[in-house]
Amino acid sequence: MAGCASSDNRIGVSLILKTQTNPYFVAMKDDAQAEADKLGVRLSVAAGTVDGDTQNQITAIYTAIARGDKGILITTNGDAVNAALRQAKSEGLFVAALDTALNPQNTADTTFATDNEQAGKLIGQYAAASLKGKKAVIAMLDLFNDQVVSVDINRDHGFLKGMGIDPGNPNLNGQEAKTGKYKGGSGGDYQIVCHLPTQGAIDGGRTAMERCLSINPDINVVYTINEPAGRGAYAALTAAGKAKQAPVFTIDGSCQGIGDVKSGVFAADATQYPGKMAALGVQATLKRALGQGAPAATAGKDFLDTGTALVVKNPVSGLKSQTPDEALATCWGSK
Secondary structure, eight states, rough: GGOOOOOOOEEEEEEESSSSHHHHHHHHHHHHHHHHHOOOOOOEEEEEESSTHHHHHHHHHHHHHHHHEEEEEOOOSSGGHHHHHHHHHHHHHHEEEEEESSSSSSSSEEHHHHHHHHHHHHHHHHHHHHHHHOEEEEEEEEESSSSSOOHHHHHHHHHHHHHHHOOTTTTSOOOOOSSEOOOOOOOOOEEEEEEEEEETTTHHHHHHHHHHHHHOOOEEEEEESHHHHHHHHHHHHHHOTTTTOOOOEEEEEHHHHHHHHHSSSEEEEOOOHHHHHHHHHHHHHHHHHHOOOHHHHHHHHEEEEEEEEEESSSSSTTTTOBOOHHHHHTTOOOO
């Protein structure tokens, strides 16, 4: 494989994405390339063909090693990539996880990610404040119900904590008391109507919302794991004539999602910045290649927090938020 080494003498970085079709990862690629061009770094981009495609990611890791790259930035498709990443580290490459921590996390030198619990907490706080003491009749539209994924747990639990509801088991969704008092905002009674999976997709969100409404048509708070699930939920609510009754609170912060806040599809969105994750990864690889250490984790966390913000059309007193127009200036970017 030594013959694969690049004749380009610039410091090389490999960006290995889950896919190159999802706009989230396209934002990573675009901002990583912009940062690489600015810093004079050679960027190579590879990806799986679909979510879960670890084989193409593994091939890209070994290609990066053979090419003589100094670092690998990866959004992992699964634990099967870990052995190849450990080999990369043993050969002196800097390894950074983007968006999703590796398992175990120390497989990477550092992780650049959103604090998903904080993102959930922001929309939960806003939902609670918006109720103004009314009973909360809540639909929870999660990612899965047949596997445990950290982003699913963290966002779900963050939302409940923002509402002022104890999630119960810290390691599983759906373990909170189904009725009781929420303590967020002015406080009040609550009922959890449903916890249903969406696979993070529009169709899944629509089907889950339809099922939740069949259980209780009086739902007035809808939490969704991400924007596609939220759009599906909104479609179901609209078809049932319930869109004004049951606002949708979601997480992603895409430019489209911010526009959906502006138009009223979503009551609130919490942002994340994939472009910033990738740009910081390029910067960190260059610094490591120049003999500097890996960036320190954010104080009190085991990853470098790339930030989140609450975006709402109708702000509430005492809760910091951005307007949709303000959020559009940085949606999914590195600014």
